[in-house]
């Protein structure tokens with residue numbers, strides 16, 4: 103069973119905070135709380151408190167329809183492009199920058215303020231600025247993903263390296279390990295749990311970024327599905343699209359955790 | 374020897390030199406950032422094959438002195454020589470046992486025990502053979518494939534000890550190796566250490582808070598005064614440790630020596 107417990111001290115972004123809370127609880131409780139949530143949704147939909155709010159079952163029917171007629175798949179085909187490109191770039195730059203900042207004071211001084219500012223800035227407000235500079239194409243959407251995902255990944259990688267127990271570093275030194283051995287045999291493996299926690303949060307932020315971009319820049323992919331269905335008042339379909347992206351993000355993040363455990367954490371494999 | 378244990382206590386002047394010194398500490402001062410003088414004018418020799426304890430109140434610089442000997446810290450003034458050669462950093466003649474074990478949680482017992490050899494570039498099968506021998510020697514055979522989180526504190530420290538023994542250093546530097554271990558385990562561990570000493574013929578330097586532990590284990594006890602850490606006195610308990618361990622712990626002379634040291638240290642605590 104996946105246990106998505108996040109290490110203490112991981113810095114979440116706005117979206118990832120919610121994912122984080124979902125993670126730590128056992129499967130049964132997550133199922134129970136989901137069931138409760140859906141039941142309340144269904145009841146709330148039936149009370150008609152808002153004419154635009156569909157019931158849970160209506161939403162699921164709409165979801166099924168969009169899956170069956172393929173519109174959902176083609177939407178995800180479009181959405182995945184900026185998301186995947188943006189995440190790959192964020193991972194590459196975020197992890198390397200984070201690790202370097204953790205290892206070297208000079209890099210820390212130059213780079214850390216940039217990421218801290220990026221992390222604190224309200225990204226939704228900066229998206230119009232990106233559009234102004236890079237137009238409404240793929241570049242802007244990729245940038246939106248990067249701006250949300252990269253700071254979380256970089257800052258957590260940095261903190262992960264800084265939190266490596268000093269006695270482990272002393273140990274490698276006292277047995278005459280080289281700096282290279284120290285980095286690759288001690289620091290990176292010791293930092294990896296917190297680094298991966300940051301990467302999971304970064305991926306969650308990336309989803310936010312791509313949806314924001316598709317809503318605010320030009321409606322494509324899943325953003326188009328949401329905007330279009332709203333404009334023709336097919337609210338069940340609109341909610342179904344929103345539901346699908348949330349579910350997709352949760353599944354992607356959990357899968358990532360599985361991969362991490364099976365590839366990098368031998369001591370947790372059997373447990 | 375006809376007595377179950379004999380015990381003499383002799384006190385020498387703080388500077389003691391013998392030709393058999395493995396480690397020579399000469400005029401070591403250590404001043405930390407913020408003008409904290411941790412050590413002042415330490416002159417000390419550690420003799421081959423002896424077990425020396427560094428004993429003193431918290432914050433007196435025991436860890437600092439041990440790390441300077443290990444080459445992990447540079448003294449502000451003075452120097453340390455090992456086998457006659459001055460120390461510039463960590464070396465193969467010295468191995469460290471850490472207070473918090475410093476085991477890699479992602480590595481098995483065997484890999485942890487072999488890690489010193491791994492860093493030296495010893496081939497996998499050879500280093501695992503050697504590590505397996507020492508894992509066995511510290512009483513952990515059967516646990517080679519376990520991970521540190523599956524072991525008790527005492528067992529984890531045995532892995533740390535196996536790792537230090539495996540590199541075949543002349544000197545083992547141990548920083549409060551038993552402080553994170555419960556009392557029963559600690560006693561068993563102390564008894565095993567005495568047995569190990571006879572097999573391994575190494576020089577041990579042990580930092581400890583415990584007067585009993587120091588008297589029970591060591592050939593020589595170096596008492597440090599509180600900050601700034603200076604040599605206070607050197608006590609040489611002469612105990613025959615081949616007998617029943619419990620007999621030693623009840624020996625009146627052993628107990629008297631503990632009282633003696635305690636009355637010397639008491640002044641610092643009050």
Ligand SMILES: Nc1ncnc2c1ncn2[C@@H]1O[C@H](COP(=O)(O)OP(=O)(O)OP(=O)(O)O)[C@@H](O)[C@H]1O
Nearest residue numbers: 405406409411430431432433434435436437438600
């Ligand atoms: N990196 C450091 N920077 C500044 N001061 C330090 C540093 N490390 C230790 N000190 C100070 O130096 C003194 C000696 O520290 P040290 O850790 O050697 O003491 P110790 O005898 O090992 O204490 P304990 O019994 O608590 O382990 C202490 O007062 C401590 O506060």
Ligand SMILES: [Mg+2]
Nearest residue numbers: 435436437548
């Ligand atoms: Mg200490």
